[in-house]
Amino acid sequence: MNKNNSSVVDAIQVGLGDRSYPIHISTHNLNSLGFLCLEHKLGRKAAIVTNPTIGAHYFQPAEASLVSAGFSVCKIEIPDGEQYKNSETLNLIYDKLIENGLDRGSFIVALGGGVIGDMAGYAAATYLRGIPFVQVPTTLLAQVDSSVGGKTGINHHKGKNLIGAFYQPKFVLMDLAVLDSLSDREYISGFAEMLKYGVVLDGKFFDFMHANAEKLLHRDKDCLQFAVKTSCMLKASIVERDEREGGLRAVLNYGHTIGHAVETLTDYRQFLHGEAVSIGMAQAARISEAMGVSSTSSTHHIMSLLAKLHLPTGLPAFKTDDYLAAILHDKKIKDDGLSFVFNKDIGNFIIDKVKDVGRLLKVCEIGD
Template identity: 45%
Template sequence: MSFVPGATERVDIHLADRSYPILIGTGLLDDPASWAAVPTATSALIVTNTTVAPLYVETVRRAIGGRFRQVHVLELPDGEAYKTWETLNLVFDALLREGSDRKTVLFALGGGVVGDMTGFAAASYMRGVPFVQVPTTLLAQVDSSVGGKTAINHPLGKNMIGAFYQPQLVLCDLATLATLPARELSAGLAEVIKYGPIHDMAFYDWIEENIDALVAREPAALAHAVKRSCEIKALVVGQDEREAGLRAILNFGHTFGHAIESGLGYGQWLHGEAVGCGMVMAAHLSQRLGGVDAAFVARLTRLVERAGLPVVGPALGAERYLELMRIDKKSEGGDIRFVVIDRPGSAVMRGAPEAMVREVLAHCCAA
């Protein structure tokens, strides 16, 4: 385990036009040094939600106050169901009401929904203003806050409207994970687990050995999981910022998972719950395509279960699953494309015969 207790670790994302840091540690919100990479401006807007605001907004306001003449706060409703145009417009309303200019800095203080909407607002307002990711959930710290993918949902498809727009800084304060509900922690573990099959089986072995410690929130285990996850995502994003090829492997389990989220109605299953189940389904598809054996599928299924995640898909019906997956972002010309494991530790994106996908759905979903 490479994380030094009490230290602030730094992972850099190197892109074609610039780089930015991901800072990982405990107590970072309170430390003015944590915010050194943030540009100074006349004003800032902290975008958060009604759950996170009472816990951390005053800490962040105090920490960044010396860099801005005015710091405004916007509290959004909490939950995936609010990742919509209507909620996004609340951010634009606040920016316009306060007379925000092109140097105004937005701070996304919360989980993946807050991060996605704040980033999309930053990409769009005056055609681009700076923003900072301050993720307070495990899922956001290991995945959604890193790499610049921002979006809102549409009733017909998840994350179908958005932009690639990179933050100035990602600040992962591990202390915020102490207030995370157990269900949200498990949801974040799905995005940790995915990095093993797609890139690093040594990390996967480590996750298996430490899954009980992760569920119990042992600080050293969580710190290592966040750091290694960010390292892998930074490596992939640095090679393919706009998902022209390699970056698609980060969507392992997401084609099935997004269909679950859309089919049930956003918020019925958490994103990580749908991804965890989706990884099991994608593993079964990988087996049928010859990439992994039955032992690998069973091993992954056990780990997802131990993380507290569902492994049986809801009974949407094969036709509904296929309909939803055809409008997934990775589809081409109506053909569904999946991230599958071609060998443990390596993933590819490819199509699969519809009859094979139906077999997987029949095997993996409730009757």
């Protein structure tokens, strides 16, 4: 057992009282999964939720780690893709949980990217009114964003993540070695969420990404370790102060208002989530400048780094009214307007209520 424990030291802690949990970030640490589940005193039966793409690479070692630690394991495989993050696929998970006899003493392992993490987490939050779950994110985007903070849920045809729950994992296990199996496109899309933290929370981290863009693109493990750890620390610092998005946590939606509209209008098929967020950040930077919150030079630096990281910036050419309709279905809309996150130059932010969303869209360059 000691060999499995050797790679899980120096964890980041998400401090949420009795819902606190560690984030373990290392390379080649997937074999510690079983040890950690024992350490957290989880039940003896586990369901690993994954998809065919991820399962082909990592189901077997994850299963082996659990079995060697004395757990029984069932596999729940769901289709791969954002378009399957819906109630129909969620019911497939429930069906398999019931068929395999998982009870309140069982737990779920989310082995995959953001879609798997969100859906498996929501299934855990709602099955038998809540069973424990563990996040094992296998994409860069999921490691730096969706696996941390307890947001779980599914999409609705009228908008992204409209149905869900806040439900924290028991722990998060991040193996940087699994990122080597990602395509360049999938890997690069994760930089968008990283960059978000730099733009609105930490100018020094933004500068680090600018200075080390080539190393990050070439998957340098030392750079990745620092970037993933910093991203998780920044997100944890926000989640600890505002777990359920009562105010401050909305800053993590920077770029997401327009990004989600892009995903909705393209039926979640044209862009990866990180690519849509990148497009949304480019537009948010332009809007922030136009509204006098940020400088032209800051917008230039943001656009420059997006380009350096090979991320898209141009809105697809739907009508402005289509974007407006998609945004008005966003869960961030309330009676007093849309909570929009503006970058205040680089490293800071302002969240303000916007009643005239159409005014924001006039600044955007649709189809550029």
